[in-house]
Amino acid sequence: MQAHHSFRGLARQPGSALPFLALLALFCLPAIAQHKPDPLSRTSQQWVAASSVNELPMIQYDVPYLRFHMLYKGNKGLELRDEIESRDGMVARVISKEGQPLTPGEDTAERARLQELLDHPSEFYNHHKHDQADKNRAAMLVKLLPDAMLYTLAADQTPASNSSAPQVVIDYKPNPAFKPPNLEAESLQGLSGRIWIDMDSLHMVRMHADVIKDISFGWGLLGRLYQGGKLDLDQTNAGPRWMFQRLNEQVDARVIVIKINTDVQLQEGDYSPVAAMSFQDAIHTLLSTPLPTHCPCN
Numbered sequence: 001m002q003a004h005h006s007f008r009g010l011a012r013q014p015g016s017a018l019p020f021l022a023l024l025a026l027f028c029l030p031a032i033a034q035h036k037p038d039p040l041s042r043t044s045q046q047w048v049a050a051s052s053v054n055e056l057p058m059i060q061y062d063v064p065y066l067r068f069h070m071l072y073k074g075n076k077g078l079e080l081r082d083e084i085e086s087r088d089g090m091v092a093r094v095i096s097k098e099g100q101p102l103t104p105g106e107d108t109a110e111r112a113r114l115q116e117l118l119d120h121p122s123e124f125y126n127h128h129k130h131d132q133a134d135k136n137r138a139a140m141l142v143k144l145l146p147d148a149m150l151y152t153l154a155a156d157q158t159p160a161s162n163s164s165a166p167q168v169v170i171d172y173k174p175n176p177a178f179k180p181p182n183l184e185a186e187s188l189q190g191l192s193g194r195i196w197i198d199m200d201s202l203h204m205v206r207m208h209a210d211v212i213k214d215i216s217f218g219w220g221l222l223g224r225l226y227q228g229g230k231l232d233l234d235q236t237n238a239g240p241r242w243m244f245q246r247l248n249e250q251v252d253a254r255v256i257v258i259k260i261n262t263d264v265q266l267q268e269g270d271y272s273p274v275a276a277m278s279f280q281d282a283i284h285t286l287l288s289t290p291l292p293t294h295c296p297c298n
Helices: 002-012 018-034 044-059 104-119 121-148 184-190 279-287
Strands: 065-074 077-086 089-097 149-153 167-174 191-198 204-211 215-217 223-225 230-237 242-255 258-274
Touching (some): 044 121, 044 149, 044 191, 044 204, 089 121, 089 279, 121 149, 121 279, 167 184, 184 191
Antiparallel strands (some): 065 258, 149 167, 167 191, 191 204, 204 230, 215 223, 223 242, 242 258
């Protein structure tokens, strides 16, 4: 605003410098328009460190809260979920299965599940407690990323297709000098892949990870992550804040004596801001929304 008032003052004064400034802008604007962020303006590690800082608000989200659709494909089949971020945690209602509207019986069962949470809030809070613990672990790993890996500028700087922003493409592999501070951090020693970073916003727009070797937890007694797994993650600017847009995860693991085979695909969209509300109000909002007559799965 100060600059604006100064220009108005110049315009009223005889012999104003305004024509000179306009002439200067005429020559400078093309150069500004042609300016492009330079991948070499930072080291690869610095790009990742800056991006990691911006990942934390996505994990530990706060206002503005959002409502969106999530398409889930996994061991439960294909489900479309209507989700609301509440002050107390995420609430979701299944609104379509296998690309078809819910049957009356499926809708009744889903309503009963949500009503159970309203009748027994401790069940929701217990679930949210575990969900928050997972977020805390994810945030801890993100903070370790700059030091846990060795980063190099990728020879192929082809940008990710889910963003038109200028991007820097970085390859990563385990840093042999990194000492994991806990069991969860040991997983980073078996990953390599590629990261695409928006050079303007310093947000990660895509990440690919391969499990390049078996990873043992607690000398193999607590669990093992097996070589061959992979993960692909896309993120997008949802308006009020950045959100994850797509996740494909294929992982084989063992926890104690239980083998886990994960093959999950998630896709989010249709983001819209919502007012801050309790999880009970979020459930009532979901239940008062008419079910779609067709699957809005795209």
